[in-house]
Amino acid sequence: MAETQNVYEIPIGPIHPALKEPIRFTFRVEGERIRGVDIRAGFAHRGIEFMAMKRNLIQTLYLSERICGICSISHPITITLAVERAAGIEVPPRAQYLRVIYSELERIHSHLLWAGVAAHELGFDTLLHLTWKVREQVLDLLEELSGNRIDYALPIYGGVRRDVAPEQIPKVEAMVRYYRGLLDELLDAFLRDPSVEARTRNVGILTPKEADSLCAVGPTARASGLSKDVRQDRPYLVYGELGVKAITPRDYGLEPRGDVYDKAVVRLLEVAQSLDLIETCLYEMPEGEITSFPKIPALLAFLKKAEGEGLGWHEAPRGEVIHYIRLEAGVEEPIVWKVKAPTYSNLMSWVPMFRDQEVADIPIIAASIDPCMCCMDRVHVVRDGSPGTVLKEELLRLSRAKTDRVTRHLSPVPRHGGGL
Amino acid sequence: MILKTLFSQLFTKPATNRFPAKYMPKSVLGFLGKVKEGKATLVPPVPVPPRFRGKIAYDREKCIGCQLCIRVCPAKVIEFLPEVKKIRMHVARCTFCAQCVDACPVDALAESPDFLLSDTDRSSAALTVE
CATH class of the missing domain: 3.30.70.3270 (Alpha-Beta Plaits)
Structure with a gap:
């Protein structure tokens, strides 16, 4: 170690006022400068994927919604895409447009939530209250459309559960107009404010090369100038027809630096992009069915017969989310369900972002990737009441033992996963 | 621009609905008891949309x-x-x-x-x- 004796370790977390969710950082600090960071995740693990193995697919859909309270459209849409691919279910065109409308509404509320949190982390609480006050409009619209303020329960396998009724269209249009009129004020408050700029410019820099090699996703990657957006790169639903382009700070006339300021630029511009998408969908949406399975018993029977595996991907507000699912005929529960949330991909980008920053910038840098621990924490081994880390050799041994076990009995994969 | 918004907010109604009372009562249960007796009035909650999913x-x-x-x-x-x-x-x-x-x-x-x-x-x- 080339570090001098003046380097001290500061642990922050798992529970800390500066963090919204549990994660543990161990900073190596020299004076006020951070020289390195070690991250330990896994404190919000709830075993959701295992719970799904004891529930049928409709119950799993609502379980997926509860992975994260903010991405409560992203996760259900992704699992429905995965199951629809696995079971070969067609989604009517109108339902695809509706899914786009709902997920873009979610993006607006998630980005405004982030903007408020970022302002709060900077100590600019006036801006937090202003942002969260205007965020109520989109939440009210979501409540109007879905019946719930949060956890909307809208997507279902083969379509969506609720249509945008003709009398609700003026309300959606009013929401779009409200935010269009307000966007300039928000851009002014965030991007042209000298104190915000002083706290965010050249803070928490992620260079394009680092973002690329660490596989950053979503606004974190786009702020570094990477043109990376699942809606553009691997279009799904009707995003291909809508022609979504990844937003980078270049769209605001800035050369990307990958700092916290650029992340705010990308997120605020994406609010404008979502407004355009919602408006386009609203006018281009064809008439027709909103689901290919209007009767729930028919859907349950079809899903029980379905066999195969499927992958679903979606650009959640925080980045790319992937669900993998495997179904087996005659079994109502999913055999395997694997979730990869955006924060999992973005976690490692914290390491270069924290390097040589000040201790006082820890909260805003930590918040800048919009982390969601409850989305991310998927694997944590607890045996006999004691948590432990399973090393690669042990995993390999377990994997071989499982292959042995499975081939010996020649039965399909154990119904409830089998455990370790 | 933000200052303009802030000053105009001083003279407009707060965005928050003051449910159940304008000022936080010492005891919410006591306050609700008073409402039942007709001694106090409840600030009504925000009305729900037509297709609300309640109980x-x-x-x-x-x-x-x-x-x-x-x-x-x-x-x-x-x-x-x-x-x-x-x-x-x-x-x-x-x-x-x-x-x-x-x-x-x-x-x-x-x-x-x-x-x-x-x-x-x-x-x-x-x-x-x-």
């Missing part, structure tokens, strides 16, 4: 005891009463997805606008639907 309403007469709602309920809210072939719902567990309403073949279940459901007893009459 599930159950029409016992229409129910045929097919148990489809029990199969789709993600929170395991619904209990089957085999003697009478009817259901009992424990609202304290409900997640208000209204999937049971979609699944019911005879429209015995419906979304109601009730949402003020907090209680100190999770098995109270207000939180049990049968």
Whole structure:
């Protein structure tokens, strides 16, 4: 170690006022400068994927919604895409447009939530209250459309559960107009404010090369100038027809630096992009069915017969989310369900972002990737009441033992996963 | 620009609805008791939209005891009463997805606008639907 004796370790977390969710950082600090960071995740693990193995697919859909309270459209849409691919279910065109409308509404509320949190982390609480006050409009619209303020329960396998009724269209249009009129004020408050700029410019820099090699996703990657957006790169639903382009700070006339300021630029511009998408969908949406399975018993029977595996991907507000699912005929529960949330991909980008920053910038840098621990924490081994880390050799041994076990009995994969 | 917004906010109504009272009462239960006696007035909650998903309403007469709602309920809210072939719902567990309403073949279940459901007893009459 080339570090001098003046380097001290500061642990922050798992529970800390500066963090919204549990994660543990161990900073190596020299004076006020951070020289390195070690991250330990896994404190919000709830075993959701295992719970799904004891529930049928409709119950799993609502379980997926509860992975994260903010991405409560992203996760259900992704699992429905995965199951629809696995079971070969067609989604009517109108339902695809509706899914786009709902997920873009979610993006607006998630980005405004982030903007408020970022302002709060900077100590600019006036801006937090202003942002969260205007965020109520989109939440009210979501409540109007879905019946719930949060956890909307809208997507279902083969379509969506609720249509945008003709009398609700003026309300959606009013929401779009409200935010269009307000966007300039928000851009002014965030991007042209000298104190915000002083706290965010050249803070928490992620260079394009680092973002690329660490596989950053979503606004974190786009702020570094990477043109990376699942809606553009691997279009799904009707995003291909809508022609979504990844937003980078270049769209605001800035050369990307990958700092916290650029992340705010990308997120605020994406609010404008979502407004355009919602408006386009609203006018281009064809008439027709909103689901290919209007009767729930028919859907349950079809899903029980379905066999195969499927992958679903979606650009959640925080980045790319992937669900993998495997179904087996005659079994109502999913055999395997694997979730990869955006924060999992973005976690490692914290390491270069924290390097040589000040201790006082820890909260805003930590918040800048919009982390969601409850989305991310998927694997944590607890045996006999004691948590432990399973090393690669042990995993390999377990994997071989499982292959042995499975081939010996020649039965399909154990119904409830089998455990370790 | 933000300063203009802030100063104009001083003279406009707050965005927050002051439910249940303009100023926080010392005891909420005591305040609600006073409202019942007519000594105080309640600031009403924000009205709910027309297709709001509140507490599930159950029409016992229409129910045929097919148990489809029990199969789709993600929170395991619904209990089957085999003697009478009817259901009992424990609202304290409900997640208000209204999937049971979609699944019911005879429209015995419906979304109601009730949402003020907090209680100190999770098995109270207000939180049990049968």
